[in-house]
Amino acid sequence: MGSLRRAVVVGALAVALTACGASADVTDRAGAPSGGDIAGDVLVFAAASLTDAFTEIGEIVERQHPQVTVTFNFAGSQQLATQIIEGARADVFASADQAQMATVVDAGAVAGIPVVFARNQLAIAVEAGNPASVSSLRDLQRDDVTVVLAAEQVPAGRYTREALDRAGVTLAPVSLETDVRAVLTKVALGEVDTGIVYTSDLAAAGDRVDGVAIPDEHNVTATYPIATLATAENPAGAQTFIDAVRSDSGRTVLKRAGFGAP
């Protein structure tokens, strides 16, 4: 596996070097460091809420750098942090909260300093058309409204707890899901009336789910940091991906996916 991988990378590098002159303008547009085009696999560990936006940004990077393949591992930030600390090899880590990035930094697994590239907020997800007529967090307490939340072990769940505390609302959820996308799925399938998710999840759900805003004084802003990992086998590729995420086109993709600017 290792030697096959090296062979592929070496081969790709050779192609990259011969194609260097031709691809110079492409490289400049993506803001990659000068000194030849980058190549090889870039393995990105990213929070589940980034699934759609990062997949799209990965395609942009692959178009701009044909020698680069971006591969993703999307999961809960906590789970990803555990995998990285336990020695999983990856080039980039994008977390849905600062706490998980901090654990990875503390474990000495990050190269350089993480940068915040996006923000996210919470919203109430309701079935399309809002048949339960929910307009506030307080409405989620009603007996005729069922609600699922993210478990407090995952960032979305922790933010939810904060928002509910600020609003002075206590809920009796029917389930505490293991990631925020599962909350969205339960609402989209109509198995529960409401759930609390990120605004970015609402953008991803399309017209199956509607959103009800949570006022700023109760809402919580999640900041998303990204960093190259110390064990990165492709630091140049990692930096290219991070640059793409922070570029104008990256911001546009993130904005369309419901994220706020950093």
Added chain:
Amino acid sequence: MSRSRSNEPPAPLGIGVLGALAVVFLTLPLVGLASRAPWSDIPTLLTDPAVRTTLRLSLTASLAALLLSTVLGVPLAWLLARTRFPGWRLVRALAVLPMVLPPVVGGVALLLAFGRRGLFGQILFEATGWSLPFTTLGVIVAETFVAMPFLVVTVESGLRSLDRRYEEAAATLGASRWTILRTVTLPLIAPSLAAGMALCWARALGEFGATISFAGNLPGRTQTMPLAVYLQLESNPPAAYLLSFVLLVVSIGVLVGMRDRYLGQP
């Protein structure tokens, strides 16, 4: 089951090496788990009310799933082993499908059938205002769906390998079909039945994917051990290692209990 060992030719070298590799591969993860479990925390963990609730729910739900699987699965195994009917092949395929289906897919399929917007669940919900997902019964249903095939397959093969002459002898002596089933067939397939039940129970106890997608995760109502392990892994890895180890010990207990079949004397 006793065979003379001295008469057997030695295994070819390649077989021995690959077999040893398989043992190493299967053992190392367990060694890893055991090496990281915080043993001194076991008493605290086992008296933790939250852990006890989850353990109790896991045991109750998996035993209920075992009961349901036995009551429904043994007759199904009998039909598959002893009868031929139109669509037999289809029924056999459907009976084992959950074994090869990813459990999460099974869970989603259960939602689409029995959820409150599901094909049948909707009728139930409109009539009673009640639905299966997010209930303990939902956990039992998910576990039964995933685990019953293990019992069906084991019991069916037990029935097939049974020497029919005992049953025929009983019939010639005038025993009714129920009497034969009770006093001849079931005692003869007891080892297969026990093995099938053990496999079924272990599978139900370890069930994760179908449960999380169909029944959700709520401590005291639908949170079973594997779900607790998964979430603990995100916040408190040592506790997760230990809970995993408890599950591992239970699984080994089942294997040891079934030693005639799975830890068979050579």
